[in-house]
Amino acid sequence: xxxxxxxxxxxxxxxxxxxxxxxxxxxxxxxxxxxxxxxxxxxxxxxxxxxxxxxxxxxxxxxxxxxxxxxxxxxxxxxxxxxxxxxxxxxxxxxxxxxxxxxxxxxxxxxxx
Amino acid sequence: xxxxxxxxxxxxxxxxxxxxxxxxxxxxxxxxxxxxxxxxxxxxxxxxxxxxxxxxxxxxxxxxxxxxxxxxxxxxxxxxxxxxxxxxxxxxxxxxxxxxxxxxxxxxxxxx
Numbered sequence: 001x002x003x004x005x006x007x008x009x010x011x012x013x014x015x016x017x018x019x020x021x022x023x024x025x026x027x028x029x030x031x032x033x034x035x036x037x038x039x040x041x042x043x044x045x046x047x048x049x050x051x052x053x054x055x056x057x058x059x060x061x062x063x064x065x066x067x068x069x070x071x072x073x074x075x076x077x078x079x080x081x082x083x084x085x086x087x088x089x090x091x092x093x094x095x096x097x098x099x100x101x102x103x104x105x106x107x108x109x110x111x112x113x
Numbered sequence: 114x115x116x117x118x119x120x121x122x123x124x125x126x127x128x129x130x131x132x133x134x135x136x137x138x139x140x141x142x143x144x145x146x147x148x149x150x151x152x153x154x155x156x157x158x159x160x161x162x163x164x165x166x167x168x169x170x171x172x173x174x175x176x177x178x179x180x181x182x183x184x185x186x187x188x189x190x191x192x193x194x195x196x197x198x199x200x201x202x203x204x205x206x207x208x209x210x211x212x213x214x215x216x217x218x219x220x221x222x223x224x225x
Binding site: 031033035042043044045048050055056058088090092097098099100101102103104105106107109 | 143144146148153154155156157158161201205207210211212213214215216217218
């Protein structure tokens with residue numbers, strides 16, 4: 001069965017650069033979520049989209065933005081990168097707004113140097 | 114603030130033993146979910162227990178939920194070296210936004 005696809009798997013950027021992470025949810029899932037997981041930390045919710053509209057917002061810095069496109073894929077845009085942005089970024093998708101469980105992608109490991 | 118907190122933070126056992134991890138949370142929930150994460154890898158959904166359920170089984174996994182105490186436990190029976198991973202509980206409450214809130218995770222090491 002198709003899973004949540006994230007790209008790229010690894011990304012190295014310098015401070016103050018921008019990065020774009022992509023997520024392709026499971027077909028027919030109606031909600032996409034972005035999470036950030038710092039080293040040794042639990043995943044923190046950033047933002048979600050329900051049927052291509054922004055749904056909930058968590059601890060997402062103003063330097064980050066995200067959107068979901070007509071084909072349901074989502075992109076997380078990160079500007080003015082800081083060393084502290086180095087983390088694993090997960091995308092997840094769900095049906096029924098998450099009530100029945102989430103499926104997570106394998107994540108993008110972002111390293112800011 | 115964290116919704117779920119896990120106990121213990123780290124657990125080391127021998128292969129064949131049982132592993133029990135506990136999770137506490139603070140608010141009402143619709144369901145509680147357990148996830149597994151191998152080092153630096155993705156989160157894998159293990160089991161979901163609804164707020165009106167008290168116990169659920171899946172293979173060697175047994176999850177209990179006590180909504181009066183706002184706590185859950187994950188039991189892995191007859192552990193294997195391949196069970197070595199971090200285990201997270203996460204709560205879902207649609208009146209507080211439709212997102213999962215994760216706890217701190219338990220790092221389980223199963224020694225062969």
